[in-house]
Amino acid sequence: MIDKVYCADVKPEMEGKRVKLAGWVYRKREVGKKVFIVLRDSSGIVQVVFSKELNEEAYREAKKLGIESSVIIEGTVKADPRAPTGAEVQADKLQVIQNVDFFPITKDASPEFLLDVRHLHLRSPKVASIMKVKGTLMQAAREWLLQDGWYEVFPPILVTGAVEGGSTLFKLKYFDKTAYLSQSAQLYLEAAIFGLEKVWSLTPSFRAEKSRTRRHLTEFWHLELEAAWMDLWDIMKVEEELVSYMVQRTLELRRSEIETFRKDLTTLKNAVPPFPRISYDEAIDILQSKGVEIEWGEDMGADEERVLTEEFEAPFFVYGYPKHIKAFYMKEDPEDPRKVLAADMLAPEGYGEIIGGSQREDNYDKLIQRILEEGMDPKDYEWYLDLRKYGSVPHSGFGLGLERLVAWVLKLDHVRWATLFPRTPSRLYP
Numbered sequence: 248m249i250d251k252v253y254c255a256d257v258k259p260e261m262e263g264k265r266v267k268l269a270g271w272v273y274r275k276r277e278v279g280k281k282v283f284i285v286l287r288d289s290s291g292i293v294q295v296v297f298s299k300e301l302n303e304e305a306y307r308e309a310k311k312l313g314i315e316s317s318v319i320i321e322g323t324v325k326a327d328p329r330a331p332t333g334a335e336v337q338a339d340k341l342q343v344i345q346n347v348d349f350f351p352i353t354k355d356a357s358p359e360f361l362l363d364v365r366h367l368h369l370r371s372p373k374v375a376s377i378m379k380v381k382g383t384l385m386q387a388a389r390e391w392l393l394q395d396g397w398y399e400v401f402p403p404i405l406v407t408g409a410v411e412g413g414s415t416l417f418k419l420k421y422f423d424k425t426a427y428l429s430q431s432a433q434l435y436l437e438a439a440i441f442g443l444e445k446v447w448s449l450t451p452s453f454r455a456e457k458s459r460t461r462r463h464l465t466e467f468w469h470l471e472l473e474a475a476w477m478d479l480w481d482i483m484k485v486e487e488e489l490v491s492y493m494v495q496r497t498l499e500l501r502r503s504e505i506e507t508f509r510k511d512l513t514t515l516k517n518a519v520p521p522f523p524r525i526s527y528d529e530a531i532d533i534l535q536s537k538g539v540e541i542e543w544g545e546d547m548g549a550d551e552e553r554v555l556t557e558e559f560e561a562p563f564f565v566y567g568y569p570k571h572i573k574a575f576y577m578k579e580d581p582e583d584p585r586k587v588l589a590a591d592m593l594a595p596e597g598y599g600e601i602i603g604g605s606q607r608e609d610n611y612d613k614l615i616q617r618i619l620e621e622g623m624d625p626k627d628y629e630w631y632l633d634l635r636k637y638g639s640v641p642h643s644g645f646g647l648g649l650e651r652l653v654a655w656v657l658k659l660d661h662v663r664w665a666t667l668f669p670r671t672p673s674r675l676y677p
C-alpha cells in the first residue's frame with residue numbers, strides 16, 4: 248500500500264521511498280526529455296519530474312498538462328538541493344483528473360481582476376496562507392477563552408435596532424416587519440451575562456459604510472466579549488491578554504506563513520501585556536505636536552490614527568474619549584461628564600483601530616437619557632433597557648475586527664485580502 252502524502256511531507260531523508268500525491272499543477276517547465284511540475288496541495292508545493300527515460304507514457308501525458316490541472320501521481324523521492332523544497336518526486340505514474348487548457352489568472356493580473364475571480368484566486372498559496380493565519384488566530388482565541396472561563400454564545404443576526412448608529416444599518420423586509428443585519432452582537436451579549444457572566448461570540452457584522460478605506464468592509468467577522476462585574480480597566484486587561492495570546496500563539500504555529508508576508512516580526516513579538524495606554528487628551532496633544540490639525544472633541548480617523556501609531560512599536564490603548572463622538576450605551580466618566588469610559592486598541596505600523604470597547608451604562612435613567620440625547624426611540628430598546636431594571640450590574644465588553652487583526656499581523660494593504668469573499672460598497676460578487 249503506497250502512502251498518500253502531502254507535498255510538504257516530502258523530505259530529503261525520504262530518499263528512495265515510493266509515495267503518492269494528489270494536487271494541482273502550480274508551475275510547469277520542460278527541459279530536454281524531462282517535464283518539471285511544481286505540484287500544489289493544501290500543505291504547500293513539491294517538485295515532480297517526469298522523464299521519457301523513466302516512463303514514456305507518463306512523460307507524454309505530463310507534456311500535455313496545463314496550469315491548475317488536477318492530478319494524482321506516484322513516484323520515488325529523491326533528495327535534490329536544487330528542488331524548491333530540497334527534495335523531488337521522480338514520477339512514473341500519472342492520473343489526470345482534469346486537464347486545464349487555460350487558467351484565467353496570470354502573473355500580471357490586477358487586484359480588481361483577482362477580486363473578480365476570487366473563487367479561483369483562493370487556491371493560490373499566498374491566499375491560502377492568509378486563511379491559515381486567520382484560522383489559527385481564531386484557534387488561539389478559542390484556546391484562551393476556554394482556559395479563562397468564557398462561554399461561547401450564538402447571538403442573532405436579524406435584529407430590530409442599531410448599536411453603532413442608524414446610518415450604517417442594512418435594512419431588509421422581514422415578513423410584514425422591518426429587520427436589520429446586525430452591526431454588533433453586543434446588546435445580546437449584554438443580556439447573556441446575567442446567566443453566564445463571561446460570554447463571547449464570533450459573528451459576521453454588517454455596516455453600510457460608504458467609506459472606501461483600506462480598513463472597512465460592509466461585512467466583517469467580529470469577535471466580541473462581554474463580562475459582568477468588569478469595569479473599563481478590567482476589560483482592557485482581558486483585551487491585551489487575549490490579543491497577546493492570539494498573536495504569540497499564531498507566531499508559534501504559523502511563523503513560516505507570516506514570514507512570507509513580513510520579515511520584521513518586532514511589533515508582533517512586542518504584543519505582550521501590558522500594552523501602552525494613553526488618554527484621548529494625550530493622543531490629541533501628540534497629534535497636534537506632530538502638526539496634525541485636530542481639536543479636542545474631534546474624532547480620530549484612519550489618517551490621524553496612522554500618525555499616532557508612529558509613536559508605538561506595539562498595540563496600544565487610547566481611552567477616555569469625548570462622549571459626543573461615542574455610542575449611546577457607553578458609561579459616562581464619573582470624573583468628567585464630557586467623557587465616556589471607552590477605549591480603543593490600535594495596532595502599530597499605521598493599522599490603527601482593531602478593537603472598540605467600553606464600560607456600559609448600567610443605570611436605567613441615565614441610559615434612557617443617552618438614548619434620547621442620541622435622537623433614538625427608547626421604545627426600540629425596551630428589552631435592552633429591561634436589563635437595567637432587574638439586577639443591573641457594572642459590565643464591560645469589546646469587539647475585535649478579525650480582518651483588521653489579520654491585516655496588521657500580515658501587513659496587508661487592505662482588509663479585503665483577509666476575508667474569503669470581501670464585501671465592500673462596490674463588491675458583492677462572487
Ligand SMILES: NC(=O)C[C@H]([NH3+])C(=O)NS(=O)(=O)OC[C@H]1O[C@@H](n2cnc3c(N)ncnc32)[C@H](O)[C@@H]1O
Binds near residue numbers: 410430431471
Ligand atoms: N461588543 C462591542 O463592544 C463592539 C461594539 N458594539 C462595536 O461594534 N464597536 S466598533 O464599531 O468600534 O467595532 C468594533 C471593531 O470592529 C471592527 N470594525 C468595525 N467596523 C468595521 C468595518 N466596516 N470593517 C471592518 N472592521 C470593522 C474594528 O476592528 C472595530 O474596532
Ligand SMILES: [Mg+2]
Binds near residue numbers: 591600602603
Ligand atoms: Mg470603533
